[in-house]
Amino acid sequence: xxxxxxxxxxxxxxxxxxxxxxxxxxxxxxxxxxxxxxxxxxxxxxxxxxxxxxxxxxxxxxxxxxxxxxxxxxxxxxxxxxxxxxxxxxxxxxxxxxxxxxxxxxxxxxxxxxxxxxxxxxxxxxxxxxxxxxxxxxxxxxxxxxxxxxxxxxxxxxxxxxxxxxxxxxxxxxxxxxxxxxxxxxxxxxxxxxxxxxxxxxxxxxxxxxxxxxx
Amino acid sequence: xxxxxxxxxxxxxxxxxxxxxxxxxxxxxxxxxxxxxxxxxxxxxxxxxxxxxxxxxxxxxxxxxxxxxxxxxxxxxxxxxxxxxxxxxxxxxxxxxxxxxxxxxxxxxxxxxxxxxxxxxxxxxxxxxxxxxxxxxxxxxxxxxxxxxxxxxxxxxxxxxxxxxxxxxxxxxxxxxxxxxxxxxxxxxxxxxxxxxxxxxxxxxxxxxxxxxxxxxxxxxxxxxxxxxxxxxxxxxxxxxxxxxxxxxxxxxxxxxxxxxxxxxxxxxxxxxxxxxxxxxxxxxxxxxxxxxxxxxxxxxxxxxxxxxxxxxxxxxxxxxxxxxxxxxxxxxxxxxxxxxxxxxxxxxxxxxxxxxxxxxxxxxxxxxxxxxxxxxxxxxxxxxxxxxxxxxxxxxxxxxx
Numbered sequence: 269x270x271x272x273x274x275x276x277x278x279x280x281x282x283x284x285x286x287x288x289x290x291x292x293x294x295x296x297x298x299x300x301x302x303x304x305x306x307x308x309x310x311x312x313x314x315x316x317x318x319x320x321x322x323x324x325x326x327x328x329x330x331x332x333x334x335x336x337x338x339x340x341x342x343x344x345x346x347x348x349x350x351x352x353x354x355x356x357x358x359x360x361x362x363x364x365x366x367x368x369x370x371x372x373x374x375x376x377x378x379x380x381x382x383x384x385x386x387x388x389x390x391x392x393x394x395x396x397x398x399x400x401x402x403x404x405x406x407x408x409x410x411x412x413x414x415x416x417x418x419x420x421x422x423x424x425x426x427x428x429x430x431x432x433x434x435x436x437x438x439x440x441x442x443x444x445x446x447x448x449x450x451x452x453x454x455x456x457x458x459x460x461x462x463x464x465x466x467x468x469x470x471x472x473x474x475x476x477x478x479x480x481x482x483x
Numbered sequence: 484x485x486x487x488x489x490x491x492x493x494x495x496x497x498x499x500x501x502x503x504x505x506x507x508x509x510x511x512x513x514x515x516x517x518x519x520x521x522x523x524x525x526x527x528x529x530x531x532x533x534x535x536x537x538x539x540x541x542x543x544x545x546x547x548x549x550x551x552x553x554x555x556x557x558x559x560x561x562x563x564x565x566x567x568x569x570x571x572x573x574x575x576x577x578x579x580x581x582x583x584x585x586x587x588x589x590x591x592x593x594x595x596x597x598x599x600x601x602x603x604x605x606x607x608x609x610x611x612x613x614x615x616x617x618x619x620x621x622x623x624x625x626x627x628x629x630x631x632x633x634x635x636x637x638x639x640x641x642x643x644x645x646x647x648x649x650x651x652x653x654x655x656x657x658x659x660x661x662x663x664x665x666x667x668x669x670x671x672x673x674x675x676x677x678x679x680x681x682x683x684x685x686x687x688x689x690x691x692x693x694x695x696x697x698x699x700x701x702x703x704x705x706x707x708x709x710x711x712x713x714x715x716x717x718x719x720x721x722x723x724x725x726x727x728x729x730x731x732x733x734x735x736x737x738x739x740x741x742x743x744x745x746x747x748x749x750x751x752x753x754x755x756x757x758x759x760x761x762x763x764x765x766x767x768x769x770x771x772x773x774x775x776x777x778x779x780x781x782x783x784x785x786x787x788x789x790x791x792x793x794x795x796x797x798x799x800x801x802x803x804x805x806x807x808x809x810x811x812x813x814x815x816x817x818x819x820x821x822x823x824x825x826x827x828x829x830x831x832x833x834x835x836x837x838x839x840x841x842x843x844x845x846x847x848x849x850x851x852x853x854x855x856x857x858x859x860x861x862x863x864x865x866x867x868x869x870x871x872x873x874x875x876x877x878x879x880x881x882x883x884x885x
Contacts, residue, residue: 359697
C-alpha cells in the first residue's frame, strides 16, 4: 500500500472494498468492547446504589449498569480474571485536596523510642521521588479506615525497618498519619499538619526474627 | 486505492471496515516499542524496592495481596474463578525474583521485537500477574499499561519495526510489508476514548470541576510537586482556564479525535495537557504512557510518510551514500532489509568502481561505511551489541554481480 498524506483515520474515512477480519474475531472483539464499557462506566455512591437516594438524569443509566450489567457473570468473570479490569477516576470526581504522609514511632524492648520515617515525597530529591512514588500511592490506601487489614502488616514492616539490635528489638509500633487539607480559593490556608495516632501494634517477635534473617 | 467510503455503504458496513479492515502494521510496531520501553523503565524503577512491594516481609505479603484481589465469585457465590497470575501463592523469594527478572527480559525482547508473539504474551502474563500480586500500589497509569500490554499480546505487533521482521527480510521470507487487520489498533483507540470519556463523566459528579476550581488543588499538594511553575498559573483566573480546558481536552480526546480534520489539533492539546502534568506533578511515566497511546490514532501509512518526511529534512545534514565494492550489488532481500532498518531513508547504497566498501557524507567527507550506516539506521542499533555483526550483516546484503 502506498503511503499518502490523506490516509483514513476515522470511521467515516474507512476504505471501501477491502477485506475484514474473520467473524469469530469480530464476536470476541464485540464482547470485549461491551464488557469494557460496562466495567469502566462510573460507579455511583453507596447511598444511590442502596436506594437511599434516587438516581437522577444520567445516573439512572449508571445505576442500571452497575446493578445489572456489571453483575453479569460473563462480564465480571472476564474482566476481573484476565486483567482487563479498569476504572478511570484520575482527579475525579474531585481531585484530592489533602496531603498525607506517615511516621512510625517504634518503641524498643528497653523502652527507648525512635521515629522511623516512611518515604515522604516532599522530602525526596527529584529522581528519588520519581522512583519512590509508589510509597505515596500505597499510603493512600494503607491508612484508610476501610483497610484496617493493612495496618498490622504495615506496622510489622516498619518494625523491621527499625530493627538494629537483636537484644533490643522493636516491641510496639505506633502509626501516625499527618494530613493537611488544601483550603478552597479565598480561604485561609492552614500550615500545620495533623498528628493523629491511628494504630498501635505489638510486634510479632517470631516473624521479626525470621524477617531480619532475610532482611 | 480510494480513501472515501462508497456512497451506498451503510454505516454498519463502514464501521465494520474501520474496526476490522486491513492496513499497515507500522502503528502497532511503534506502539509496541513505546509501551515496551515504558514497561522496562517501570519495572527497573520497581526493582529498587522489590522486597518492599513483593517480598513476604514487605508491606504486601502474598496473603494480603490475595485478600484484595482474590478469586472472582460468580452466580450466587458457589463458584469462583481464580485471577490470572503466574505467581499466585508463591512465597519463595527466589522464585518471585526469577519471575520478576523474566518479565523484565520479556519487556526488553518485546521492545526490540524478538520472538515478538511469545515475548508480548509473556509480558502480558507477567504484568497481569504482578498487578494481581500487589494492586495496592497501582495508579491509573499502571492500569493503562496493563491494558496496553494485553492488546499487544493479542496483536501481530511484531510485523513492523521489529528484529523479527528484519530477520525475515534478510532471509528473504518476506518481501512486501504485509497488511494486518487493524482491530488491535482500534481497540487501543477505543480504550483510550473510554478512559477520557468515563473520567470526564465522573468529574461531572464532583463540585470542583463544575465550579471551575479543580485545578486549584493538585498544585498545592506538597506530595505531588515536581518542577516549579510560575505562580500565576496556579491562581485565578488561570485555574478556571486549566479546569475547563482539561475537561474540554479530555472530552475531545474521547470524541472529536475520531474526526479527521480535528484529530491533529486534539492530539496536540492532549500532548500539551500531559506534558504539563509530567512537568508539574510527580506521577511517574503516566503522561508518557498516555501520549504513547495517541500514536494509534495515526495510520501506519501516515507514520511511514512522517518518517520519510523527517528523513528528507535530516538528509541535508545526515545523508550518507554508501558505495558498494566494485562489481557488487544489493540482493533483493538485502535491499529490503537495509531499507527497513533505515526508516528515515538517510542512507543510499550505490555501485562503485572501488575495491572495498566506502561512504561519503553530505559534506563530502568520507566515513566508515558500516559505522556511519548503522548510526543512521535505527534497525541496526541492536546489531551493534555484538561486535562485527552489523558489518557482516551489511556485507551479506550485497553480492557480486554476475
